[in-house]
Amino acid sequence: MNGPAVVSIYGFEMARTFRTIVQSIVSPVLTTSLYFVVFGSAIGSRMTEVHGVPYGAFIVPGLIMLSILTESISNSSLGIYFPKFTGTIYEILSAPISAVEIVMGFVGAAATKSMMIGTIILATASLFVPLQIVHPFWMVVVMVIMSVAFSLFGFILGVWADGFEKLSFVPVLIITPLTFLGGSFYSIDMLPPFWHTVTLFNPVVYIISLFRWSFFGTADVSVGVSLAMTLLFIAGCLGFITWIFKTGYKLKS
Protein backbone atom coordinates (compact mmCIF):
# COMPACT_ATOMS: atom_id res chain seq x y z
CA MET A 1 0.00 0.00 0.00
CA ASN A 2 1.46 3.32 -1.10
CA GLY A 3 -0.03 5.55 1.62
CA PRO A 4 1.89 8.72 0.77
CA ALA A 5 0.61 8.53 -2.82
CA VAL A 6 -3.04 8.33 -1.74
CA VAL A 7 -2.48 11.25 0.65
CA SER A 8 -0.76 13.21 -2.14
CA ILE A 9 -3.55 12.76 -4.67
CA TYR A 10 -6.21 13.41 -2.03
CA GLY A 11 -4.36 16.51 -0.82
CA PHE A 12 -3.85 17.79 -4.37
CA GLU A 13 -7.56 17.43 -5.14
CA MET A 14 -8.66 19.02 -1.86
CA ALA A 15 -6.30 21.93 -2.50
CA ARG A 16 -8.12 22.43 -5.79
CA THR A 17 -11.39 22.59 -3.84
CA PHE A 18 -10.09 25.12 -1.34
CA ARG A 19 -8.70 27.34 -4.08
CA THR A 20 -12.27 27.89 -5.21
CA ILE A 21 -13.82 27.68 -1.78
CA VAL A 22 -16.01 30.77 -2.18
CA GLN A 23 -17.76 29.57 -5.30
CA SER A 24 -17.83 26.06 -3.88
CA ILE A 25 -19.93 27.25 -0.95
CA VAL A 26 -21.75 30.33 -2.18
CA SER A 27 -23.21 28.62 -5.23
CA PRO A 28 -24.95 25.70 -3.46
CA VAL A 29 -26.14 27.92 -0.61
CA LEU A 30 -27.66 30.40 -3.06
CA THR A 31 -29.25 27.67 -5.18
CA THR A 32 -30.72 25.99 -2.12
CA SER A 33 -32.11 29.24 -0.82
CA LEU A 34 -33.77 29.90 -4.19
CA TYR A 35 -35.34 26.44 -4.19
CA PHE A 36 -36.75 27.09 -0.75
CA VAL A 37 -38.14 30.46 -1.76
CA VAL A 38 -39.80 29.00 -4.86
CA PHE A 39 -40.73 25.45 -3.92
CA GLY A 40 -40.82 25.74 -0.16
CA SER A 41 -42.63 29.05 0.31
CA ALA A 42 -44.27 30.17 -2.94
CA ILE A 43 -45.51 26.82 -4.26
CA GLY A 44 -45.05 24.66 -1.18
CA SER A 45 -47.49 26.71 0.88
CA ARG A 46 -50.26 25.63 -1.52
CA MET A 47 -49.29 21.97 -1.45
CA THR A 48 -50.50 19.34 0.89
CA GLU A 49 -48.21 17.24 3.01
CA VAL A 50 -46.43 14.31 1.38
CA HIS A 51 -46.45 11.13 3.47
CA GLY A 52 -47.30 13.31 6.45
CA VAL A 53 -44.31 15.60 5.92
CA PRO A 54 -44.75 19.31 5.08
CA TYR A 55 -43.63 19.93 1.49
CA GLY A 56 -40.90 22.38 2.49
CA ALA A 57 -39.22 19.73 4.63
CA PHE A 58 -39.99 16.97 2.13
CA ILE A 59 -37.77 18.48 -0.55
CA VAL A 60 -34.72 18.88 1.74
CA PRO A 61 -33.24 15.40 1.10
CA GLY A 62 -33.83 15.87 -2.63
CA LEU A 63 -32.03 19.20 -2.63
CA ILE A 64 -29.07 17.80 -0.72
CA MET A 65 -28.93 14.84 -3.04
CA LEU A 66 -29.13 16.95 -6.18
CA SER A 67 -26.09 18.94 -5.03
CA ILE A 68 -24.18 15.87 -3.90
CA LEU A 69 -24.76 14.13 -7.23
CA THR A 70 -23.78 17.15 -9.27
CA GLU A 71 -20.73 17.96 -7.16
CA SER A 72 -19.55 14.33 -6.94
CA ILE A 73 -19.74 13.85 -10.67
CA SER A 74 -18.24 17.18 -11.66
CA ASN A 75 -15.37 17.05 -9.16
CA SER A 76 -14.42 13.47 -9.72
CA SER A 77 -14.66 13.66 -13.51
CA LEU A 78 -12.70 16.91 -13.69
CA GLY A 79 -10.16 15.52 -11.21
CA ILE A 80 -9.13 12.69 -13.53
CA TYR A 81 -9.96 14.43 -16.83
CA PHE A 82 -7.77 17.46 -16.19
CA PRO A 83 -4.47 15.55 -15.86
CA LYS A 84 -5.42 13.73 -19.06
CA PHE A 85 -6.08 17.05 -20.75
CA THR A 86 -2.87 18.75 -19.60
CA GLY A 87 -0.74 15.61 -19.92
CA THR A 88 0.28 15.50 -16.26
CA ILE A 89 -1.34 12.05 -16.09
CA TYR A 90 2.08 10.68 -17.11
CA GLU A 91 3.25 11.16 -13.56
CA ILE A 92 0.40 9.19 -12.02
CA LEU A 93 0.79 6.39 -14.57
CA SER A 94 4.53 6.16 -13.96
CA ALA A 95 4.25 6.20 -10.17
CA PRO A 96 4.43 3.03 -8.07
CA ILE A 97 0.75 3.23 -7.31
CA SER A 98 -2.09 0.75 -7.82
CA ALA A 99 -5.47 1.38 -9.43
CA VAL A 100 -7.16 1.11 -6.03
CA GLU A 101 -4.91 3.83 -4.62
CA ILE A 102 -5.51 6.15 -7.57
CA VAL A 103 -9.28 5.74 -7.17
CA MET A 104 -9.06 6.21 -3.40
CA GLY A 105 -7.26 9.52 -3.88
CA PHE A 106 -9.50 11.00 -6.56
CA VAL A 107 -12.84 9.56 -5.45
CA GLY A 108 -12.08 10.15 -1.77
CA ALA A 109 -11.44 13.84 -2.39
CA ALA A 110 -14.50 14.30 -4.61
CA ALA A 111 -16.72 12.52 -2.07
CA THR A 112 -15.31 14.63 0.76
CA LYS A 113 -16.16 17.84 -1.05
CA SER A 114 -19.67 16.58 -1.82
CA MET A 115 -20.28 15.75 1.81
CA MET A 116 -19.03 19.16 2.89
CA ILE A 117 -21.47 20.80 0.51
CA GLY A 118 -24.27 18.43 1.53
CA THR A 119 -23.71 19.44 5.14
CA ILE A 120 -23.75 23.13 4.25
CA ILE A 121 -27.04 22.71 2.41
CA LEU A 122 -28.51 20.82 5.33
CA ALA A 123 -27.51 23.70 7.61
CA THR A 124 -28.99 26.24 5.18
CA ALA A 125 -32.20 24.24 4.89
CA SER A 126 -32.61 24.16 8.66
CA LEU A 127 -32.84 27.96 8.56
CA PHE A 128 -35.92 27.76 6.32
CA VAL A 129 -37.82 24.75 7.60
CA PRO A 130 -38.00 22.96 10.93
CA LEU A 131 -36.14 19.70 10.36
CA GLN A 132 -36.16 16.51 12.33
CA ILE A 133 -33.95 13.62 11.33
CA VAL A 134 -35.32 10.26 12.43
CA HIS A 135 -32.21 8.18 11.74
CA PRO A 136 -29.22 10.56 11.95
CA PHE A 137 -26.67 7.74 11.83
CA TRP A 138 -28.17 6.35 8.64
CA MET A 139 -28.50 9.83 7.20
CA VAL A 140 -24.72 10.18 7.44
CA VAL A 141 -24.14 6.67 6.10
CA VAL A 142 -26.39 7.25 3.08
CA MET A 143 -24.72 10.59 2.43
CA VAL A 144 -21.33 8.86 2.38
CA ILE A 145 -22.66 6.07 0.15
CA MET A 146 -24.15 8.38 -2.44
CA SER A 147 -21.13 10.68 -2.44
CA VAL A 148 -18.85 7.72 -3.10
CA ALA A 149 -21.22 6.11 -5.62
CA PHE A 150 -21.48 9.18 -7.83
CA SER A 151 -17.84 10.10 -7.41
CA LEU A 152 -17.04 6.64 -8.79
CA PHE A 153 -19.43 7.33 -11.64
CA GLY A 154 -17.76 10.70 -12.21
CA PHE A 155 -14.35 9.03 -12.33
CA ILE A 156 -15.57 6.78 -15.13
CA LEU A 157 -17.00 9.79 -16.95
CA GLY A 158 -13.69 11.66 -16.59
CA VAL A 159 -11.73 8.74 -18.03
CA TRP A 160 -14.21 8.30 -20.89
CA ALA A 161 -14.51 11.97 -21.85
CA ASP A 162 -12.11 13.25 -24.48
CA GLY A 163 -13.34 16.82 -24.44
CA PHE A 164 -14.96 19.31 -22.11
CA GLU A 165 -18.18 18.98 -24.08
CA LYS A 166 -18.62 15.34 -23.15
CA LEU A 167 -17.72 16.19 -19.59
CA SER A 168 -20.71 18.52 -19.25
CA PHE A 169 -22.96 16.56 -21.60
CA VAL A 170 -23.56 13.60 -19.28
CA PRO A 171 -24.43 15.58 -16.13
CA VAL A 172 -26.74 17.96 -17.97
CA LEU A 173 -28.46 15.53 -20.30
CA ILE A 174 -28.54 12.38 -18.19
CA ILE A 175 -27.93 12.98 -14.51
CA THR A 176 -30.07 16.08 -13.97
CA PRO A 177 -33.14 14.55 -15.69
CA LEU A 178 -32.69 11.29 -13.79
CA THR A 179 -32.49 13.24 -10.54
CA PHE A 180 -35.56 15.34 -11.24
CA LEU A 181 -37.57 12.38 -12.55
CA GLY A 182 -36.34 10.13 -9.76
CA GLY A 183 -38.62 11.65 -7.17
CA SER A 184 -36.25 14.16 -5.64
CA PHE A 185 -39.06 16.67 -5.20
CA TYR A 186 -42.10 14.39 -5.11
CA SER A 187 -43.07 10.91 -4.07
CA ILE A 188 -43.08 8.46 -6.98
CA ASP A 189 -46.39 7.21 -5.55
CA MET A 190 -47.88 10.39 -7.06
CA LEU A 191 -47.10 9.11 -10.57
CA PRO A 192 -49.56 7.23 -12.80
CA PRO A 193 -48.94 3.42 -12.71
CA PHE A 194 -47.12 3.30 -16.07
CA TRP A 195 -44.61 6.02 -15.17
CA HIS A 196 -44.28 4.58 -11.71
CA THR A 197 -43.01 1.35 -13.30
CA VAL A 198 -40.75 3.18 -15.74
CA THR A 199 -39.19 5.19 -12.97
CA LEU A 200 -38.15 2.05 -11.11
CA PHE A 201 -35.36 1.64 -13.69
CA ASN A 202 -33.86 4.90 -12.48
CA PRO A 203 -31.13 4.24 -9.90
CA VAL A 204 -31.67 7.67 -8.37
CA VAL A 205 -35.11 6.55 -7.17
CA TYR A 206 -33.56 4.09 -4.75
CA ILE A 207 -30.96 6.45 -3.40
CA ILE A 208 -33.39 9.30 -2.76
CA SER A 209 -35.85 6.89 -1.20
CA LEU A 210 -33.16 5.62 1.13
CA PHE A 211 -32.02 9.12 1.97
CA ARG A 212 -35.55 10.38 2.63
CA TRP A 213 -36.23 7.38 4.83
CA SER A 214 -33.26 8.38 7.02
CA PHE A 215 -34.88 11.82 7.48
CA PHE A 216 -38.56 10.98 7.90
CA GLY A 217 -38.76 7.23 8.49
CA THR A 218 -41.00 6.72 5.44
CA ALA A 219 -39.91 5.59 1.98
CA ASP A 220 -41.24 5.07 -1.56
CA VAL A 221 -39.34 1.83 -1.94
CA SER A 222 -38.49 -0.55 0.89
CA VAL A 223 -35.22 0.24 2.65
CA GLY A 224 -33.68 -3.17 1.93
CA VAL A 225 -34.38 -2.96 -1.81
CA SER A 226 -33.07 0.61 -1.93
CA LEU A 227 -29.87 -0.28 -0.14
CA ALA A 228 -29.35 -3.33 -2.36
CA MET A 229 -29.91 -1.31 -5.55
CA THR A 230 -27.56 1.44 -4.38
CA LEU A 231 -24.82 -1.04 -3.54
CA LEU A 232 -25.43 -2.72 -6.89
CA PHE A 233 -24.83 0.65 -8.58
CA ILE A 234 -21.54 1.02 -6.67
CA ALA A 235 -20.54 -2.53 -7.59
CA GLY A 236 -21.27 -1.73 -11.25
CA CYS A 237 -19.07 1.38 -11.12
CA LEU A 238 -16.26 -0.52 -9.38
CA GLY A 239 -16.49 -3.28 -11.98
CA PHE A 240 -16.22 -0.74 -14.79
CA ILE A 241 -13.25 0.98 -13.15
CA THR A 242 -11.52 -2.38 -12.69
CA TRP A 243 -11.99 -2.98 -16.41
CA ILE A 244 -10.61 0.51 -17.20
CA PHE A 245 -7.38 -0.18 -15.33
CA LYS A 246 -7.09 -3.73 -16.59
CA THR A 247 -7.31 -2.70 -20.23
CA GLY A 248 -5.80 0.77 -19.83
CA TYR A 249 -8.94 2.13 -21.56
CA LYS A 250 -8.27 5.75 -22.57
CA LEU A 251 -5.49 5.99 -19.97
CA LYS A 252 -2.70 3.90 -21.46
CA SER A 253 -1.99 2.99 -25.06
Add this chain to the structure above:
Amino acid sequence: MPSIISVSGLSKKYKSGLEALSGINLEIERGEIFALLGPNGAGKTTLISIICGIVTPSDGKVTVDGHDIITDYRAARSKIGLVPQELTTSAFETVWATVSFSRGLFGKPANPAVIEKVLKDLSLWDKRNSKIRQLSGGMKRRVLIAKALAHEPTVLFLDEPTAGVDVELRRDMWNLVRGLRASGVTIILTTHYIDEAEEMADRIGVINKGRIMLVDDKTSLMRKLGRKQLALQLQDKLSAVPAVLAPFKLELSASGLEITYTYENQEEARIPELLKAVTDAGIVFKDLHTSQSSLEDIFVNLVTDRKGATP
Protein backbone atom coordinates in the same frame (compact mmCIF):
# COMPACT_ATOMS: atom_id res chain seq x y z
CA MET B 1 27.33 -6.27 -11.77
CA PRO B 2 24.04 -6.92 -13.62
CA SER B 3 22.59 -4.12 -15.75
CA ILE B 4 20.29 -1.63 -14.06
CA ILE B 5 17.82 -1.88 -16.93
CA SER B 6 17.42 -4.94 -19.06
CA VAL B 7 15.14 -4.93 -22.09
CA SER B 8 14.61 -8.12 -24.04
CA GLY B 9 12.47 -8.83 -27.09
CA LEU B 10 10.41 -5.71 -26.49
CA SER B 11 7.78 -4.90 -29.11
CA LYS B 12 4.98 -2.42 -29.29
CA LYS B 13 2.24 -2.33 -31.84
CA TYR B 14 -0.31 0.45 -31.34
CA LYS B 15 -3.99 -0.13 -32.01
CA SER B 16 -3.62 2.03 -35.11
CA GLY B 17 -1.41 -0.73 -36.49
CA LEU B 18 1.76 1.32 -36.10
CA GLU B 19 4.63 -0.89 -35.04
CA ALA B 20 6.57 1.54 -32.84
CA LEU B 21 9.09 -0.96 -31.51
CA SER B 22 10.11 -4.37 -32.74
CA GLY B 23 12.29 -6.82 -30.89
CA ILE B 24 14.30 -4.34 -28.82
CA ASN B 25 17.15 -5.76 -26.75
CA LEU B 26 19.05 -3.30 -24.62
CA GLU B 27 21.14 -3.36 -21.48
CA ILE B 28 21.76 -0.16 -19.55
CA GLU B 29 24.72 -0.33 -17.24
CA ARG B 30 24.64 0.91 -13.69
CA GLY B 31 25.80 4.51 -13.29
CA GLU B 32 26.28 5.34 -16.95
CA ILE B 33 24.88 8.13 -19.09
CA PHE B 34 23.23 6.46 -22.02
CA ALA B 35 22.02 8.48 -24.99
CA LEU B 36 19.32 7.11 -27.21
CA LEU B 37 19.79 8.77 -30.56
CA GLY B 38 17.25 8.70 -33.34
CA PRO B 39 15.13 10.81 -35.67
CA ASN B 40 11.59 11.89 -34.82
CA GLY B 41 9.21 8.94 -34.71
CA ALA B 42 12.01 6.41 -34.24
CA GLY B 43 10.42 4.95 -31.10
CA LYS B 44 12.54 6.70 -28.45
CA THR B 45 9.61 8.00 -26.44
CA THR B 46 7.68 4.76 -26.79
CA LEU B 47 10.63 2.81 -25.40
CA ILE B 48 10.96 5.15 -22.42
CA SER B 49 7.21 5.20 -21.85
CA ILE B 50 7.10 1.41 -21.67
CA ILE B 51 9.94 1.23 -19.17
CA CYS B 52 8.23 3.90 -17.03
CA GLY B 53 4.81 2.23 -17.14
CA ILE B 54 2.94 4.75 -19.28
CA VAL B 55 2.57 2.52 -22.31
CA THR B 56 1.76 -1.19 -22.21
CA PRO B 57 4.19 -3.38 -24.15
CA SER B 58 2.83 -5.81 -26.74
CA ASP B 59 5.57 -8.33 -26.16
CA GLY B 60 8.88 -8.74 -24.36
CA LYS B 61 10.27 -8.18 -20.91
CA VAL B 62 11.82 -5.27 -19.05
CA THR B 63 13.45 -5.30 -15.63
CA VAL B 64 14.65 -2.34 -13.61
CA ASP B 65 17.26 -3.26 -11.00
CA GLY B 66 16.02 -6.84 -11.29
CA HIS B 67 12.33 -5.97 -10.84
CA ASP B 68 9.92 -6.80 -13.65
CA ILE B 69 8.04 -3.65 -14.75
CA ILE B 70 4.70 -5.52 -14.88
CA THR B 71 4.71 -8.10 -12.11
CA ASP B 72 6.81 -6.08 -9.68
CA TYR B 73 5.86 -2.60 -10.89
CA ARG B 74 6.01 -0.91 -7.50
CA ALA B 75 9.66 -1.77 -6.90
CA ALA B 76 10.58 -1.06 -10.51
CA ARG B 77 8.84 2.31 -10.80
CA SER B 78 9.97 3.63 -7.43
CA LYS B 79 13.53 3.59 -8.76
CA ILE B 80 12.70 5.71 -11.82
CA GLY B 81 12.37 9.43 -12.36
CA LEU B 82 10.99 10.65 -15.67
CA VAL B 83 11.28 14.07 -17.28
CA PRO B 84 8.85 14.06 -20.19
CA GLN B 85 9.39 15.70 -23.51
CA GLU B 86 6.36 17.98 -23.39
CA LEU B 87 6.03 20.77 -20.85
CA THR B 88 3.17 19.14 -19.00
CA THR B 89 2.58 20.89 -15.73
CA SER B 90 -0.44 21.71 -13.69
CA ALA B 91 -1.06 25.44 -13.63
CA PHE B 92 -2.29 26.58 -10.26
CA GLU B 93 -0.04 24.82 -7.77
CA THR B 94 3.10 26.36 -6.39
CA VAL B 95 6.49 24.96 -7.33
CA TRP B 96 6.96 23.68 -3.79
CA ALA B 97 3.56 21.95 -3.75
CA THR B 98 3.97 20.22 -7.09
CA VAL B 99 7.46 18.93 -6.31
CA SER B 100 6.32 17.67 -2.88
CA PHE B 101 3.33 16.04 -4.59
CA SER B 102 5.68 14.07 -6.84
CA ARG B 103 7.67 12.80 -3.89
CA GLY B 104 4.49 11.58 -2.18
CA LEU B 105 3.22 9.97 -5.35
CA PHE B 106 6.33 7.81 -5.46
CA GLY B 107 5.68 6.63 -1.92
CA LYS B 108 8.32 8.61 -0.08
CA PRO B 109 7.44 10.30 3.22
CA ALA B 110 7.57 14.10 3.14
CA ASN B 111 11.09 15.44 3.53
CA PRO B 112 11.43 19.22 3.16
CA ALA B 113 15.24 19.01 3.23
CA VAL B 114 15.30 16.88 0.06
CA ILE B 115 12.83 19.17 -1.73
CA GLU B 116 14.89 22.19 -0.69
CA LYS B 117 18.07 20.66 -2.07
CA VAL B 118 16.44 19.71 -5.37
CA LEU B 119 14.97 23.19 -5.80
CA LYS B 120 18.27 24.86 -4.97
CA ASP B 121 20.19 22.60 -7.36
CA LEU B 122 17.84 23.66 -10.13
CA SER B 123 17.88 27.38 -9.26
CA LEU B 124 14.19 27.17 -8.38
CA TRP B 125 14.48 28.06 -4.72
CA ASP B 126 13.49 31.71 -5.27
CA LYS B 127 10.47 30.55 -7.21
CA ARG B 128 9.28 27.99 -4.69
CA ASN B 129 6.12 29.94 -3.81
CA SER B 130 5.33 30.98 -7.38
CA LYS B 131 2.47 29.39 -9.23
CA ILE B 132 3.64 27.25 -12.11
CA ARG B 133 1.65 29.12 -14.73
CA GLN B 134 3.61 32.29 -13.87
CA LEU B 135 6.88 30.63 -14.83
CA SER B 136 8.68 30.84 -18.15
CA GLY B 137 9.08 27.78 -20.36
CA GLY B 138 12.63 27.22 -19.18
CA MET B 139 11.57 27.41 -15.55
CA LYS B 140 8.76 24.94 -16.19
CA ARG B 141 11.31 22.55 -17.64
CA ARG B 142 13.33 22.92 -14.42
CA VAL B 143 10.17 22.16 -12.42
CA LEU B 144 9.67 18.96 -14.39
CA ILE B 145 13.23 17.91 -13.61
CA ALA B 146 12.72 18.77 -9.94
CA LYS B 147 9.56 16.66 -9.87
CA ALA B 148 11.43 13.72 -11.38
CA LEU B 149 14.20 14.02 -8.77
CA ALA B 150 11.93 14.60 -5.76
CA HIS B 151 11.83 10.93 -4.80
CA GLU B 152 15.59 10.43 -5.18
CA PRO B 153 15.46 7.99 -8.10
CA THR B 154 18.37 5.76 -9.04
CA VAL B 155 17.50 5.93 -12.74
CA LEU B 156 16.62 9.18 -14.47
CA PHE B 157 15.02 9.38 -17.90
CA LEU B 158 15.35 12.65 -19.79
CA ASP B 159 13.20 12.64 -22.91
CA GLU B 160 14.53 15.28 -25.33
CA PRO B 161 15.73 17.41 -22.43
CA THR B 162 17.15 20.27 -24.47
CA ALA B 163 14.43 20.69 -27.08
CA GLY B 164 13.62 24.40 -27.01
CA VAL B 165 15.90 25.16 -24.10
CA ASP B 166 18.16 28.20 -23.85
CA VAL B 167 21.94 27.99 -23.51
CA GLU B 168 22.01 28.71 -19.80
CA LEU B 169 19.51 26.03 -18.91
CA ARG B 170 21.22 23.59 -21.19
CA ARG B 171 24.52 24.17 -19.40
CA ASP B 172 22.85 23.93 -15.97
CA MET B 173 21.18 20.74 -17.03
CA TRP B 174 24.40 19.13 -18.12
CA ASN B 175 26.07 20.13 -14.86
CA LEU B 176 23.18 18.63 -12.98
CA VAL B 177 23.35 15.43 -15.01
CA ARG B 178 27.07 15.10 -14.38
CA GLY B 179 26.51 15.71 -10.67
CA LEU B 180 23.81 13.04 -10.58
CA ARG B 181 26.02 10.59 -12.37
CA ALA B 182 28.76 11.27 -9.85
CA SER B 183 26.29 10.39 -7.08
CA GLY B 184 25.57 7.04 -8.75
CA VAL B 185 22.38 7.82 -10.69
CA THR B 186 22.01 6.14 -14.06
CA ILE B 187 20.84 8.56 -16.74
CA ILE B 188 19.12 7.73 -19.99
CA LEU B 189 18.47 10.60 -22.35
CA THR B 190 16.95 10.74 -25.78
CA THR B 191 17.98 13.24 -28.37
CA HIS B 192 18.16 13.77 -32.06
CA TYR B 193 21.21 16.00 -31.80
CA ILE B 194 24.49 14.18 -32.31
CA ASP B 195 26.55 16.84 -30.55
CA GLU B 196 24.38 16.52 -27.47
CA ALA B 197 24.96 12.80 -27.29
CA GLU B 198 28.61 13.42 -27.92
CA GLU B 199 28.90 15.95 -25.13
CA MET B 200 27.19 13.92 -22.46
CA ALA B 201 26.99 10.23 -23.02
CA ASP B 202 29.21 7.32 -22.08
CA ARG B 203 27.42 5.04 -24.50
CA ILE B 204 25.10 5.73 -27.38
CA GLY B 205 22.32 3.64 -28.82
CA VAL B 206 20.98 4.47 -32.26
CA ILE B 207 17.33 3.70 -32.84
CA ASN B 208 15.43 3.98 -36.08
CA LYS B 209 12.01 2.75 -37.15
CA GLY B 210 11.54 0.88 -33.87
CA ARG B 211 14.79 -1.05 -34.06
CA ILE B 212 18.08 -0.56 -32.29
CA MET B 213 20.57 -0.10 -35.09
CA LEU B 214 23.63 -0.22 -32.89
CA VAL B 215 24.81 0.36 -29.37
CA ASP B 216 28.35 1.47 -28.91
CA ASP B 217 30.82 3.27 -26.77
CA LYS B 218 30.70 7.00 -27.51
CA THR B 219 34.27 7.38 -28.72
CA SER B 220 34.10 4.53 -31.19
CA LEU B 221 30.68 5.60 -32.39
CA MET B 222 31.64 9.21 -32.96
CA ARG B 223 34.47 7.95 -35.08
CA LYS B 224 31.92 6.19 -37.24
CA LEU B 225 29.28 8.89 -37.26
CA GLY B 226 30.90 12.21 -36.64
CA ARG B 227 32.58 12.82 -39.97
CA LYS B 228 33.13 16.43 -40.95
CA GLN B 229 34.39 18.17 -44.05
CA LEU B 230 36.22 21.43 -44.56
CA ALA B 231 36.01 22.90 -48.05
CA LEU B 232 38.32 25.64 -49.27
CA GLN B 233 37.35 27.70 -52.32
CA LEU B 234 40.50 28.63 -54.17
CA GLN B 235 41.44 31.87 -55.82
CA ASP B 236 43.31 30.16 -58.62
CA LYS B 237 42.78 26.87 -60.35
CA LEU B 238 44.92 24.01 -59.05
CA SER B 239 45.96 21.10 -61.22
CA ALA B 240 47.08 18.79 -58.39
CA VAL B 241 47.37 18.82 -54.60
CA PRO B 242 50.97 19.69 -53.68
CA ALA B 243 52.94 16.84 -52.13
CA VAL B 244 53.48 18.73 -48.85
CA LEU B 245 49.74 18.50 -48.22
CA ALA B 246 49.62 14.72 -48.75
CA PRO B 247 49.32 13.87 -45.01
CA PHE B 248 45.91 15.61 -44.95
CA LYS B 249 44.53 13.37 -47.73
CA LEU B 250 42.87 16.30 -49.47
CA GLU B 251 40.51 15.91 -52.39
CA LEU B 252 40.57 18.27 -55.30
CA SER B 253 37.34 19.00 -57.10
CA ALA B 254 37.02 18.40 -60.85
CA SER B 255 36.98 22.13 -61.48
CA GLY B 256 40.26 22.46 -59.57
CA LEU B 257 38.76 25.34 -57.59
CA GLU B 258 37.94 23.53 -54.36
CA ILE B 259 39.87 21.28 -52.01
CA THR B 260 38.13 19.24 -49.37
CA TYR B 261 39.53 17.98 -46.10
CA THR B 262 37.61 15.15 -44.46
CA TYR B 263 38.20 14.68 -40.75
CA GLU B 264 36.70 13.26 -37.62
CA ASN B 265 35.50 15.30 -34.69
CA GLN B 266 38.56 14.50 -32.64
CA GLU B 267 40.82 15.90 -35.35
CA GLU B 268 39.54 19.47 -35.30
CA ALA B 269 42.84 20.47 -33.70
CA ARG B 270 44.58 19.81 -37.02
CA ILE B 271 42.66 22.50 -38.88
CA PRO B 272 45.02 25.41 -38.03
CA GLU B 273 47.86 23.17 -39.04
CA LEU B 274 46.20 22.46 -42.38
CA LEU B 275 45.42 26.12 -43.06
CA LYS B 276 49.01 27.05 -42.31
CA ALA B 277 50.30 24.34 -44.61
CA VAL B 278 47.95 25.48 -47.39
CA THR B 279 49.11 29.08 -47.04
CA ASP B 280 52.76 28.03 -46.87
CA ALA B 281 52.26 26.06 -50.10
CA GLY B 282 51.25 29.34 -51.75
CA ILE B 283 47.64 28.40 -52.25
CA VAL B 284 45.25 31.34 -51.84
CA PHE B 285 41.70 30.57 -50.75
CA LYS B 286 38.88 33.08 -50.83
CA ASP B 287 36.33 31.26 -48.70
CA LEU B 288 35.91 28.21 -46.56
CA HIS B 289 33.10 26.29 -44.92
CA THR B 290 32.71 23.19 -42.83
CA SER B 291 29.89 20.68 -43.02
CA GLN B 292 28.87 17.73 -40.96
CA SER B 293 26.98 14.75 -42.28
CA SER B 294 23.42 15.15 -41.03
CA LEU B 295 21.76 12.59 -38.85
CA GLU B 296 19.58 11.61 -41.79
CA ASP B 297 22.69 10.86 -43.87
CA ILE B 298 24.04 8.78 -41.05
CA PHE B 299 20.86 6.80 -40.76
CA VAL B 300 20.74 6.24 -44.47
CA ASN B 301 24.32 4.96 -44.24
CA LEU B 302 23.48 2.73 -41.32
CA VAL B 303 20.47 1.26 -43.05
CA THR B 304 22.30 0.64 -46.31
CA ASP B 305 25.23 -0.87 -44.43
CA ARG B 306 22.87 -3.27 -42.74
CA LYS B 307 21.24 -4.21 -46.00
CA GLY B 308 24.64 -4.72 -47.56
CA ALA B 309 25.71 -6.98 -44.71
CA THR B 310 22.81 -9.38 -45.03
CA PRO B 311 22.80 -11.42 -48.22
